[in-house]
Amino acid sequence: MSRRLGRGFFARPTLEVAPDLLNKVLVAPGVAGRIVEVEAYRGSDDPGSHAYRGPTPRNEVMFGTAGHLYVYFTYGMHWCANVVTDGPGTPGAVLLRALTPLRGFARMRQRRPAAMRDHELANGPAKLAQAFGLGKSHDGADLVRACHGVSVRDDGTPPPERPAVGTRIGLSQGTDLPWRFAVSEVAEVSRPVPGR
DNA sequence: ACCGGGATGTTCT
DNA sequence: GAACATCCCGGTG
Numbered sequence A: 001m002s003r004r005l006g007r008g009f010f011a012r013p014t015l016e017v018a019p020d021l022l023n024k025v026l027v028a029p030g031v032a033g034r035i036v037e038v039e040a041y042r043g044s045d046d047p048g049s050h051a052y053r054g055p056t057p058r059n060e061v062m063f064g065t066a067g068h069l070y071v072y073f074t075y076g077m078h079w080c081a082n083v084v085t086d087g088p089g090t091p092g093a094v095l096l097r098a099l100t101p102l103r104g105f106a107r108m109r110q111r112r113p114a115a116m117r118d119h120e121l122a123n124g125p126a127k128l129a130q131a132f133g134l135g136k137s138h139d140g141a142d143l144v145r146a147c148h149g150v151s152v153r154d155d156g157t158p159p160p161e162r163p164a165v166g167t168r169i170g171l172s173q174g175t176d177l178p179w180r181f182a183v184s185e186v187a188e189v190s191r192p193v194p195g196r
Numbered sequence B: 001a002c003c004g005g006g007a008t009g010t011t012c013t
Numbered sequence C: 001g002a003a004c005a006t007c008c009c010g011g012t013g
Helices: A014-020 A105-111 A125-131
Strands: A025-028 A031-042 A069-074 A078-084 A092-103 A151-154 A164-166 A180-182
Touching: A014 A031, A014 A092, A025 A092, A031 A125, A078 A125, A092 A105, A092 A125, A092 A180, A105 A125
Parallel strands: none
Antiparallel strands: A025 A031, A025 A151, A031 A092, A031 A180, A069 A078, A078 A092, A164 A180
16 A cells, blocks of 8 residues: 655755655556655755756756656766756755665566566666656656656655765765665665765 | 776857 | 767676
8 A cells, every 4th residue: 555745745944855855656657666866966055966056947847847767868878867856946966875675676677688687677777767667758847747657655664763974976066965865775875875 | 896988969168 | 179968788796
């Protein structure tokens, strides 16, 4: 039994939403996975955020309504998926970095032939986007309305009381901010969180 | 096990 | 023209 998250869950400050997303379930057609690692990004005072220098064609959905997907293309071959947070005009998003696969193993493996084991199907931001078939067409999709069959659900598993906290990965600015959150001791975390 | 580099093209300066 | 919220493979030890 589970229920889809509503607008109110997402329309809160980014740094509140990010840890609350841990242990929620991301669903796409034929597949599902538990969110076990995320990173918070916000525009106003976060030099690591795509929104830091103001709106552009790429990042405009970060400035829009909470609960939509922000999907961007990077390194010439990878897609990464964020959940938009906070209020209209206040840019914020949470990057989904790792999932524990729950359903649709065969489908994910088909999309990610390089994964040797189940826990490698979605243990990275670009890996999970590929495993879930997320790409350009999903940028701006409304999770609350389950556009394209993509939504976030609560199956009754609460977020960890003490999530692992660390700095974000792959940035050249904002590297000091401890805005990476993970469920401790799960195999799917993309990289170990120092100090826990 | 660990490390280094190449892939590949959009986005913004 | 540089940077990029990454991943994978092949080298070495």
